[in-house]
């Protein structure tokens with residue numbers, strides 16, 4: 001090192017710092033209600049939707065709309081060599097009686113429901129800073145009961161590194177406030193015990209009332225155990241783990257969550 005001048009050392013350090021900060025795979029998903037100008041969840045990145053969850057209240061038979069923006073927050077590699085990422089967006093498949101339609105822009109556009117809920121909808125190459133928008137139109141069933149909820153659960157995967165994800169949730173709650181209301185912005189800080197899986201992709205969300213050892217096993221349709229996704233002690237609160245199901249055949253699977261005090265089972269239908 002004594003043969004390097006101060007300038008050379010400084011440049012070496014600067015180069016290491018610049019390399020370390022370079023982050024080209026960074027999907028940023030955010031959401032808003034149609035009446036709002038700015039999105040919630042901009043520059044927030046997590047797979048639990050914490051700080052990126054929004055609720056709207058409405059009545060049975062109402063239509064509720066969410067706007068989503070998926071942006072590539074990756075940095076341009078250097079002038080003249082713009083980096084682009086192909087971001088894939090998946091949404092939950094729905095719930096009996098609830099009608100949800102997804103479009104590839106926030107007004108007009110084409111129906112992308114089939115794609116986004118099954119294989120995932122791909123943005124096409126997005127340069128650093130560029131974005132696409134999506135609209136979800138939720139029709140609440142006429143016979144929905146008060147406090148019934150529907151979660152528009154949306155997740156964006158980097159096209160280059162699918163394990164890098166960002167997630168937002170739009171929650172529709174029935175019969176609170178007599179018609180579409182202002183809603184609230186919420187974070188997912190539930191500490192009740194629950195287990196939630198989504199039908200078409202493999203996020204497993206659960207809540208713990210207290211810090212406990214958590215074991216999550218996956219079984220196939222015949223009841224044969226095929227994988228242990230998790231076996232560790234976790235803190236109280238809401239958690240999400242991603243089960244990598246890419247190499248498994250389509251079909252029905254059971255997700256079983258066991259703690260010393262609770263057990264729960266949920267089903268997942270893989271459709272790829």
Ligand SMILES: [Ca+2]
Nearest residue numbers: 028029041044
């Ligand atoms: Ca975000």
Ligand SMILES: [Ca+2]
Nearest residue numbers: 028042043073
């Ligand atoms: Ca951003």
